[in-house]
Amino acid sequence: MDCEEDGWVMLSALTHYVYCPRRCALVNLEQEFTENIYTMRGRAVHENVDIESSRQEGYVRVERAMPLWSKRLGLTGKADVVEFRDSVPYPVDYKSGKKGRRTPEAVQLCGQALCLEEMFSVPVPKGALFFHGSRERVEVAFTDDLRRRVETATEAVRKMLSRNEMPPPVNDDRCPNCSLNESCMPSVVANKRSVRQALDALYAPDDDGGAP
Numbered sequence: 001m002d003c004e005e006d007g008w009v010m011l012s013a014l015t016h017y018v019y020c021p022r023r024c025a026l027v028n029l030e031q032e033f034t035e036n037i038y039t040m041r042g043r044a045v046h047e048n049v050d051i052e053s054s055r056q057e058g059y060v061r062v063e064r065a066m067p068l069w070s071k072r073l074g075l076t077g078k079a080d081v082v083e084f085r086d087s088v089p090y091p092v093d094y095k096s097g098k099k100g101r102r103t104p105e106a107v108q109l110c111g112q113a114l115c116l117e118e119m120f121s122v123p124v125p126k127g128a129l130f131f132h133g134s135r136e137r138v139e140v141a142f143t144d145d146l147r148r149r150v151e152t153a154t155e156a157v158r159k160m161l162s163r164n165e166m167p168p169p170v171n172d173d174r175c176p177n178c179s180l181n182e183s184c185m186p187s188v189v190a191n192k193r194s195v196r197q198a199l200d201a202l203y204a205p206d207d208d209g210g211a212p
Contacts, residue, residue: 009157011068011077011111014150016105019174020169026180028161060085062157068115073154079112089116091127098133105129107153110146 008170018023052065069076082205083091091112094103106129124210140146160167167177169186178184 007158007162008074008076009068009154011075011108011115012154013157014111015104015108015119017153017160018107018149020161020170020178021156022169022184022186023178023180024157025160025166026183029164029166030159030183059157067113068119070115070118072113072118073114073151074158075111075115075154077112077115079116082112082116084197087120089113089120089124091116091124092137093127094130094132096132099131099138100134100145102129106140106146107149109140109148111154113142114147116151135188 010028013024013028016027017172020028052063053063054063063082063084066079067076068079080094083090083092083191091109093105093109093112095102101187109127109129113127116122116124125143126139128137128139160210161166169184171186175181175184175186
């Protein structure tokens with residue numbers, strides 16, 4: 001689905017945007033993708049949940065690679081796993097790393113919940129992130145604040161894509177482990193901006209409007 005043309009936003013774009021808007025733009029506008037150890041681990045973890053399937057596990061129905069959408073928000077994508085407990089959807093998103101504070105992933109998971117609420121007309125109060133590295137499942141409550149972050153991020157991504165905007169690099173501790181570091185060149189771009197600002201300041205007109 002072409003987000004730029006039809007206005008729909010991919011759920012995966014929310015994670016990229018909340019983590020780094022420039023990364024989101026590189027992936028969705030420039031179609032950039034580079035493998036590193038983290039993306040390889042992530043791909044390996046998702047091999048078992050990327051194939052659509054449905055099975056009954058006791059009293060829980062488990063759907064894998066389930067297509068999701070919200071017409072209200074213009075969101076679409078897939079859920080790794082959705083567990084149906086007494087007909088109430090419970091999304092589970094798989095992550096390759098270890099348990100930690102993962103706000104971007106929580107926003108994407110909440111986006112899945114908002115899609116499920118619209119699709120099944122039932123409240124979806126919580127879901128979980130499963131960390132393959134530490135084999136831990138962390139439950140996430142879909143608070144009002146988290147729901148607002150989903151809506152804000154969705155609209156920000158849509159606006160960025162429709163305007164074909166490339167945000168500036170963050171150039172901080174998020175960059176070294178990013179698989180798009182070489183495409184983004186955060187330190188180079190940031191340094192060029194600093195030089196340009198210094199030149200602008202140097203050749204700025206005097207307070208009286210005259211040239212230096």
